Amino acid sequence: MSNDVLFEIKDLEVSYGSIAALKGISLEVRKGEIVTILGANGAGKTTTMRTISQLLKAKSGSIKFKGQELTQLPAHKIVKLGVSQSPEGRKVFGILTVEENLMLGAFVKTRMNKETLKWVYQLFPRLEERRKQLAGTLSGGEQQMLAIGRSLMSDPEMLLLDEPSLGLAPILVKAIFEQIKMIANKGLTVLLVEQNAKAALKLADRGYVLDVGKIALSGTSTELLASEKIQEAYLGKKS
Amino acid sequence: MDIFLQQLANGLTIGSIFALVALGYTMVYGVMKLINFAHGDMVAASAFVGLTIYTQVMGQATSLFAVIAIFFLAAAVMACVGIMLERLAYRPLREAPRLSAVVSALGASLMIQNGIMLIWGPQMRIFPELIPQVYWDINGVVISLIQVIILALSVTLMIALYLFVEKTRMGAAIRASAIDQDAARLMGINVNKVIALIFIIGSSLGAVGGLFIGLYYRGITFNMGWQYGLYAFIAAILGGIGNIPGAMLGGMMLGLFQAFIAGYVSSTWADAFTFILLILILIVRPTGLLGERVAEKV
Secondary structure (H helix, E strand, O other), X not given: OOOOEEEEEEEEEEEEOOEEEEEEEEEEEEOOOEEEEEEOOOOOHHHHHHHHOOOOOOOEEEEEEOOEEOXXXXXXXXXXXXXXXXXXXXXXXXXXXXXXXXXXXXXXXXXXXXXXXXXXHHHOHHHHHOOOOEHHHOOHHHHHHHHHXXXXXXXXXXXXXXXXXXXXXXXXXXXXXXXXXXHHHOOOEEEEEEOOHHHHHHHOOEEEEEEOOEEEEEEEHHHHXXXXXXXXXXXXXXX | OHHHHHHHHHHHHHHHHHHHHHHHHHHHHHHHOOOOOOHHHHHHHHHHHHHHHHHHHOXXXXXXXXXXXXXXXXXXXXXXXXXXXXXXXXXXXXXOOHHHHHHHHHHHHHHHHHHHHHHHOOOOEEOOOOOOOOEEEEOOEEEEHHHHHHHHHXXXXXXXXXXXXXXXXXXXXXHHHHHOHHHHHHOOOOHHHHHHHHHHHHHHHHHHHHHHHHHHHOEEOXXXXXXXXXXXXXXXXXXXXXXXXXXXXXXXXXXXXXXHHHHHOOHHHHHHHHHHHHHHHHHHOOOOOOOOOOOOOO
């Protein structure tokens, strides 16, 4: 693992009106890492992801990708820099076909990368089988595959995955996490938001635990898995 | 049979105009979930702009080149007005409750209507005879050159729009923005640019519709936008608002329906029957004829 920091958040504060959602969080992601952000409902995980993609504007603090400040940029410029997100709730374009969804994923490319499309279909063969089907008619798991596949189509350097396991059966969660591993093996850096702490920590190199807008804990996955606090709060084990 | 064919021809003509105008309502609604009440008045303004371009810029020339130039210039002027309308009346209210934007739309409508009255006066003006009065009598059914041009040009524009939206990259961006603006932004789509684009397209098509109204009916008044806007709005709802082929279908249907009511019942009853049709269709299909959406899983 190299030591160069690819992505860095410093003292990030975000609020909805007068309600503070993020109260100054800092984290960093090195090139090639899988880093996970864990936390309960309302901890600020999705807020963090939406702020990185500039769908929400930060109140203060900085978000840097390869040294470039993101907080001053409009949302549509973020993908072009190489940061692509598969959002919470998938947000696939339901009345468009699978293929059209994937083509929209490559919107920032002047020409769609055929190799990437082939790779996405290799990762998720179901998508190729259903490429003419409307995305809204896919099952939840297939929609999740489509959301991840779509976010890969812009050939990003860093992938933001917001709760890919949400609402999926355990067997599908396992499959999706294996596919994320394969994506990371391709050299992509992954920032993964999860409630499923155990699965996420097994996959990730490092993790941060978010608790009501603050980083409560951080460390390598092994450290976090062994931590009593984590065991109690997120893995449901009393030691 | 004669009256049927005659009203068919008339209905297709006014239907084309309704459809062109309805597209402006439906495209803006599709992306912004906003009824642009000022659209009808933009259509009216276009007829007056066309009149002024004819007298002031073209020196009352009616050559083919001059006529084409009038169409392009009027569409360009209205496209600019459309962009300004979006910037000034709608963009500042993007995050505001929807009712605020509706009130703003009604205000913009009144402003444009009164603007036309201030510039061109309250009395009826006569639109120039840009297209020669050529008529064909086919077994008792009279069809004018103007009708043929209106229908042909409208159908061409609608096919072009359909292909643009369905087949091009920017068209895909429009469709994506209509479904989910945040998701569209995550794809790298500049939603502000998409919204500006739909105002350009909608206003230009509306402008062509306004010129057609001038050509076909000749008399233009500052407040005619209300009436044509209302018909086109009904057409958009009939077809399923937000749905582009729906607006085309709704416009044609409404035009034919009004023509047949005028032909077989009485033109004074056309409005009443129009609303009866609207109510009946909304009872049977609340989302309009083509306004069916696939449920999205969450």
